[in-house]
Amino acid sequence: MQNKxxxxxxxxxxxxCQMNDTDSAHIAAELNKHKNYTPTHNIEEADLIIINTCSVxxxxxxxxxxxxxQFNTKKKEGAKIGVCGCTAxxxxxxxIKRAPYVDFVVGARNISKIKDVVDxxxxxxxxxxxxxxxxxxxxxxxxxxxxxxxxxxxxDKECTYCIVPATRGDxxxxxxxxxxxxxxxxxANGAVEVMxxxxxxxxxxxxxxxxxxxxxxxxxxQEVSKIDGLERIRFTSPHPLHMDDEFIEEFAQNPKxxxxxxxxxQSGSTNILKAMKxxxxxxxxxxRAKKIRELVPNVRITTDIIVAFPGETQEDFEDTxxxxxxxxxxxxxxxxxxxxxxxxxxxxxxxTVPDEIGSKRLIEVIELHKKHQSELMxxxxxxxxxxxxxNLKPNGEISGFTDNYCQVFVKGSDELLxxxxxxxxxxxxxxxxxxxxxx
Ligand code: SAH
Ligand code: SF4
Ligand code: F3S
Numbered sequence: 001m002q003n004k005x006x007x008x009x010x011x012x013x014x015x016x017c018q019m020n021d022t023d024s025a026h027i028a029a030e031l032n033k034h035k036n037y038t039p040t041h042n043i044e045e046a047d048l049i050i051i052n053t054c055s056v057x058x059x060x061x062x063x064x065x066x067x068x069x070q071f072n073t074k075k076k077e078g079a080k081i082g083v084c085g086c087t088a089x090x091x092x093x094x095x096i097k098r099a100p101y102v103d104f105v106v107g108a109r110n111i112s113k114i115k116d117v118v119d120x121x122x123x124x125x126x127x128x129x130x131x132x133x134x135x136x137x138x139x140x141x142x143x144x145x146x147x148x149x150x151x152x153x154x155x156d157k158e159c160t161y162c163i164v165p166a167t168r169g170d171x172x173x174x175x176x177x178x179x180x181x182x183x184x185x186x187x188a189n190g191a192v193e194v195m196x197x198x199x200x201x202x203x204x205x206x207x208x209x210x211x212x213x214x215x216x217x218x219x220x221x222q223e224v225s226k227i228d229g230l231e232r233i234r235f236t237s238p239h240p241l242h243m244d245d246e247f248i249e250e251f252a253q254n255p256k257x258x259x260x261x262x263x264x265x266q267s268g269s270t271n272i273l274k275a276m277k278x279x280x281x282x283x284x285x286x287x288r289a290k291k292i293r294e295l296v297p298n299v300r301i302t303t304d305i306i307v308a309f310p311g312e313t314q315e316d317f318e319d320t321x322x323x324x325x326x327x328x329x330x331x332x333x334x335x336x337x338x339x340x341x342x343x344x345x346x347x348x349x350x351x352t353v354p355d356e357i358g359s360k361r362l363i364e365v366i367e368l369h370k371k372h373q374s375e376l377m378x379x380x381x382x383x384x385x386x387x388x389x390x391n392l393k394p395n396g397e398i399s400g401f402t403d404n405y406c407q408v409f410v411k412g413s414d415e416l417l418x419x420x421x422x423x424x425x426x427x428x429x430x431x432x433x434x435x436x437x438x439x
Contacts, residue, residue, distance in 0.1 A: 010037040011046035013067075016054025018236065019168075019197055020085055022148050023111050024052045025140030027084065033138040034115040043071065048080045048118065053087035055163050057338040061087050065099060072101045082106065082118065089167035090341060092126045109153065109169045112137070133172040133209050139185065145390045145418050147186035148195040151179055151220065155199035156206075157239070158344065159266075160277050161309060164199055166342035171200065173208050176220055180227065187229040192418065193258075193388065194224065196235040202242040217242075218250045225256040231420070232388065232403070234258045240265070241279040243288045252295035259296050260330070260405035263289060264304040268323035269316035272309050275348070282319055289327045300376075300404045302331040305365055308358030309337045310348035317361050324368055330376055332369045336362050370430060377428040380406065384438055387423045389416040399432075407432040 010031055014024040027050060031037040040046055049071045054060050064087055071081055080103040083095050089107030096102050104117045107126035112135040117123035133153050142148070155164050156171040183194050198204065205215035217238075224233055233256050238247075240263050251257055263285070267273050270281040292299055305320060324332070336358045339346055387408045389400035398412035408423055409432060416437075423435040 006036050008035070008037050008047035009040040009042075009045050010048050010050065011040050011043045012050045012052065014052045015060055016052070016056065016085065018148060018195065019150065019199070020052050020054060020108075022140065022150055022197055023085065023108065024050075025142070025148075026111055026137040027052070027114050029138035029140045030112075030115050031118065035118060043074050044076060046075065046079055048082065049075055050082045050084055053083060053085035055085075055087040055090055055167060055340070057335065058340070059338070061091075068099050068102060072099075080104075080118070084108070084111070084114070086163070086167035089126050089128070090163065093124045096122060096124065108167050128166070128169040130169075131172055131209055133174050134178065136178075139182075142186055142189070142191055143390070144190050145388065146193045146195065147183065147191040148197055149179055149182050149186075150174060150198065151196045151201060151204055151235075152198035156203065157200060157279075158277050160275065160344035160348075161306060161337060161340065163340040163343055168199065171198075171203065171207060173204050173206065175208060175210075175212070176205075176215065176223055179220065180223055183224060183227055183230060187227060190418070192230065193232040193234065194230060196220075196224070196233065198235075199237065200239045200242070201235045202238040202247055216246075218247050221250055221254060221257065225254055230256065232256060232258050234260070234405070236262050237264055238262060239279075240285050240288055243292075245291070248288070248291055248295060251292070258405055259298055259403055260300040260302065261292060262302045262304075263292075263327075265320070265323060265327075266304060266306050267309060267312070267316065268320035269312070270319070272312055272316050272319075275311060275345075276306075276309060277344070282323060286323065286326060298404050300330040300406065301327060302333070303327075303329045304333045304335070306335050306337050307361040307365060308353035308355075310345060310353065311351035312337075312353050312361075321364065321368065324365065324372070328372045328376060329369065330373065332365065334362055334365050334369075373430045377406070377430060377433065380425045380433055381428050382425065384422050384424050385433075385435075386420050387435075388420050389418070392417060402433075409434050410437055412437060 012024050082104045084106045086108045088105045095105050104123040109130050110125040112132045113125045152173045154169040154171040202217040204217040385402045387400040389398050391399045392414050397409045399409045422438040424438050425433050425435040427434040
């Protein structure tokens with residue numbers, strides 16, 4: 001039973017990836033259900049302040065302590081501070097040692113324990129072998145038309161630059177029936193689109209908590225697409241290594257799957273990919289991208305690129321540029337290599353690429369990508385595209401996304417919200433389209 005008089009306010013700040021967004025939604029829902037916390041955007045009225053952290057690159061970690069210091073000065077008398085997420089996993093009790101006003105620390109693999117630690121001063125829950133994969137979280141708040149559902153926890157890869165396996169532990173798949181059940185509930189509440197989330201979604205189904213038969217991501221996609229009322233399926237991140245023909249064919253022919261795919265390249269150089277332990281070559285990546293483009297002509301392909309990985313020569317970097325030229329990504333998330341604790345690439349320190357070279361390479365990738373983006377977006381002008389409208393702006397514009405996930409703005413009213421509507425595209429910028437409703 002919830003007691004209204006005890007209602008407390010929760011302020012939660014989320015950094016990092018979409019899994020952290022889902023984790024934060026679960027934290028908020030759990031604390032609402034079990035501890036009667038309701039959300040606030042005003043830090044000064046919060047009884048509990050949580051920061052859900054990311055440690056994938058060094059900068060956000062450096063910022064963490066100045067940020068929680070700020071929270072400590074702004075918080076009201078008696079309010080608590082909790083640190084959750086990936087930096088919580090890897091720094092653990094050191095966070096409380098360095099910032100004693102922090103009340104508790106909950107690692108990214110221990111989110112299910114939030115309701116138990118919230119009232120325990122000094123609690124540190126960061127076990128890397130904790131298994132949340134069959135824990136029934138309270139229903140996370142979702143946007144009206146979209147929901148995000150985790151399909152696995154952890155990551156079994158050992159990419160040599162990446163801290164995630166050390167903060168989220170081994171990969172365990174969430175049972176398909178739990179995933180389908182959750183999506184059905186969200187659809188009953190108005191969702192028409194789902195984002196399936198995992199660090200490596202297309203290795204889904206290899207290990208479960210119980211001794212059940214293995215399955216595959218392709219089979220999961222087929223199960224999820226049977227859900228009545230669910231119109232659009234998205235997923236992230238898939239790994240290029242596991243993009244087998246079966247998967248690509250399902251992606252191409254399943255009408256519910258959004259035709260926008262993330263193909264995290266990291267580097268175009270086979271030598272660097274080897275040093276990163278990515279498991280594929282430049283040629284494999286190009287072959288997969290080509291097959292996807294052949295089967296899905298309107299596909300949009302997004303990627304992640306790391307420049308200046310230790311030992312990256314000019315020639316290696318030119319391989320990355322060559323792949324960008326050949327694939328023409330619709331969106332690139334660019335990063336300069338950042339050395340992380342608990343990663344194998346730390347041993348390559350003596351091959352560090354000078355920072356100014358890293359910066360130059362980053363700029364080159366950004367500039368080339370901008371050029372491609374403009375060209376790719378321009379091609380849409382004059383086309384008619386189906387848009388799911390989801391957001392009404394105060395200026396009378398309404399926006400949504402096409403099936404291949406371009407953002408489109410039109411003049412319109414709230415009766416379009418939640419509808420799939422044909423739009424004639426009249427204008428393109430580098431990042432969005434404008435159009436008119438086809439009557
Ligand atoms: N599991 C996902 C992404 C995890 S992290 C995947 O494999 O696609 C998101 C991105 O951050 C990675 O794809 C990578 O490009 C980048 N990244 C990870 N570790 C990094 C590091 N040490 N330095 C710079 N970028 C990094
Ligand atoms: Fe990190 Fe690689 Fe796992 Fe992605 S697949 S989370 S980059 S180890
Ligand atoms: Fe960051 Fe952890 Fe996600 S390190 S990118 S929050 S998995």
